[in-house]
Amino acid sequence: MPFRRNKALFLFFFAMLALLNQPLCAGQNSDMKLRTVVIDAGHGGKDPGAIAPDNKLKEKTITLDVALKLGQRIKDAYPDVKVIYTRSKDTYLTLAQRTNIANRNQADLFISIHVNSVKGNSKPRGTETFIMGTDQSHANMEVCKKENSVILLEDDYTTTYQGYDPNEPESFIFFNLMQNAHFEQSVIMASKIQEQLRKGPITVDRGVKQALLLVLWRTTMPAVLVEIGFLSNAADRKQLASEAGRKEIAGRLFTAFSQFKKQYDSHSGIEIDTTPSSASTEISSEKEKTKPASTTASDCWMIQIFASKKPVKPGAPDFKGVKQYVEIFQNGYYKYCTGRYDSREEALKALPALRKKFEGAFIVHVDNSNRIL
Numbered sequence: 001m002p003f004r005r006n007k008a009l010f011l012f013f014f015a016m017l018a019l020l021n022q023p024l025c026a027g028q029n030s031d032m033k034l035r036t037v038v039i040d041a042g043h044g045g046k047d048p049g050a051i052a053p054d055n056k057l058k059e060k061t062i063t064l065d066v067a068l069k070l071g072q073r074i075k076d077a078y079p080d081v082k083v084i085y086t087r088s089k090d091t092y093l094t095l096a097q098r099t100n101i102a103n104r105n106q107a108d109l110f111i112s113i114h115v116n117s118v119k120g121n122s123k124p125r126g127t128e129t130f131i132m133g134t135d136q137s138h139a140n141m142e143v144c145k146k147e148n149s150v151i152l153l154e155d156d157y158t159t160t161y162q163g164y165d166p167n168e169p170e171s172f173i174f175f176n177l178m179q180n181a182h183f184e185q186s187v188i189m190a191s192k193i194q195e196q197l198r199k200g201p202i203t204v205d206r207g208v209k210q211a212l213l214l215v216l217w218r219t220t221m222p223a224v225l226v227e228i229g230f231l232s233n234a235a236d237r238k239q240l241a242s243e244a245g246r247k248e249i250a251g252r253l254f255t256a257f258s259q260f261k262k263q264y265d266s267h268s269g270i271e272i273d274t275t276p277s278s279a280s281t282e283i284s285s286e287k288e289k290t291k292p293a294s295t296t297a298s299d300c301w302m303i304q305i306f307a308s309k310k311p312v313k314p315g316a317p318d319f320k321g322v323k324q325y326v327e328i329f330q331n332g333y334y335k336y337c338t339g340r341y342d343s344r345e346e347a348l349k350a351l352p353a354l355r356k357k358f359e360g361a362f363i364v365h366v367d368n369s370n371r372i373l
């Protein structure tokens, strides 16, 4: 990517941060209760999403049905929670329109529902939940391309998405910090979803993952994108095609929502659930899934203050006076991290002070060889 474009992207990023600062604060309830949820049924209208091998069953139909079922469960159980659907019919919406619905309504939570699919490989199966993040393992990039490529249907996608190229998701890294303010809460919701979904009907748990997903990009609230199974896998497809299967999946999502709401309402949504079941759902990339989820004595948590394509010299203004930091080169970026904490909770305590200087600062889990997990 040429330097001039990099610079323009950076400038745009900071301009957007400034713009978003206001709605970020105004969008939250003064008493911090979860009152509005936006449920986004992926795809729709001229965009069918994934299609089953028989050419009949479509992702857009499944996502709409599960979205409506989930919304109904929430309405029945919590009459004072406002449930907003991005679509309640087979209609086409751009990704930006979906985000705008959530932001305009000052939603407290955004749940985007999708169905996975792999061309020419019927083996992959299971559920996975994505949050906006910079983990760029190959598998996640594929989901990125699949879920973001819908913008090619839009007449002027280069303007709307500021030059984002679905075939070049790495260009997106300059924008991903938008979601950092809600990163922790998004992780909590994503973990709860996976904890529930693995109970069935599709029991293969592919975990909580990070990806640069356009539909989550500009949301100003905790936001997750759940892939509820693979249309390309026969066993998953059987569940997705059946009314009972979809009902059960919606029920699992509802339980996750209830648990998240309970925690959000009682702890202002900021506390981290440290129960063993949720702690085992580490954010991981595909290749790191084989590692044990428990932490070793030398693991630690740090706070990433910024990242750059090129190394930044010690003492540069970018560090804003921070002298103790480590430089971690990973996925093509020099990531600058400070602090060293034994637990995520410890790091969380230090985060607000650093956010005053570095608005996009966020917590990273680092192993003993200084790799971000």
Ligand SMILES: [Zn+2]
Residues within 6 Å of the ligand: 042, 043, 049, 050, 059, 114, 115, 146, 147
């Ligand atoms: Zn999709």
